[in-house]
Amino acid sequence: MKTLLTYLSLVFLLLFSACKTSKDLSQLPVKTKRGNYRAVIEIPAGTNKKIEYNKDKKKFVVDQRDGKDRIINFLPYPGNYGFIPSTFSNPKLGGDGDAADVLVLGESLKTGSIIEIIPIAVLKLIDEKELDYKIIAIPAELKDQIMDAQNYQGFYSNYPEVIKILESWFTYYDKSQVLEIEGWGDETEAILEIEKWSSGL
Template identity: 85%
Template sequence: MKIFPFGIYLGLFLIFSACKTSKDLGKLPTKTSNGNYQAVIEIPAGTNKKIEYHKTQKKFLVDQRDGKDRIINFLPYPGNYGFIPSTFSDPRKGGDGDAVDVLVLGESQKTGSIIEIIPIAVLKLIDENEFDYKVIAIPAQIKDQIINVENYKTFSSNYPEVIKILESWFTYYDKSQVLEIKGWGDEADAILEIEKWISKP
């Protein structure tokens, strides 16, 4: 009976120790050692809570609007939504002040998952007169892929319906915003968008 309380204290100590030493996911390398880009997943595919990673608190929280959890009152996210680590789209250079956004088309991933991705396109949006580009990617792991694409050419030719769905979803998912679609870029444009905003150490 004397061991049980000690076990609780030890467990709590280890938990709090782990929280204090948790690394900032926003500062993970943009690429892995094998050359693939990385994505940190905030919002799993098929869910509708607007979850964001807070780098100061080093945890994922549901975004708040008017003191309430921000719920997407529309169809759920059509892919795994997150960001490319160690990127920052500088507002002084036309960015939106956040890390580069990415939508990964694949099996649903848990919040906090870190996955290797292959950029295949970029959806170019204007949000309140600011550029708001969304990199579209697929998982690098074949087992997590759900569509058979290699680049923007095969994406647009094999899945034109998906492109229409993504355009409609990003246009209408948030009634409080007015988004304007400026078009699409291919995989080279997507990579250029990522590389443009990589944070310097």
């Protein structure tokens, strides 16, 4: 009888925990306890599916266009694409109404990965008169870094070709959009961009 009660209690506990809603990743703190910024990865580097985090459903879904999965008909994503949690680019201030975008340069990470990052630059894009800035970052963990660039100066000096690749990729990856490149900002501007959109939350 005792064993049966223990078993039933365990089953009830498992069922109860399965019914609980998962944590909303969009509301994670902007920074970690170590003081690094945090990124939630939606689209792994080297893939073409346009995956987005649905904060209402608390899950990752493939974006839809005309009722079909949105597949980027271009070269795959050149880095791990996602967002900075607890940010909101307010349309009243020229933002696009989404969380701050981030591209993490490193080896491919799974959808749903949460990673500590170091912002090293910001690519300033204009999409139909809305600011569509992309934070460019590297993993904070030294073992996960693949580039010798801790800031914009190192990035610009050591990888000018990567800068050209990113400009071209973001300009041409979506034929339905007309994006303009406004320029680049350094790591200080990247951090100010994150803080700008996190201050209102």
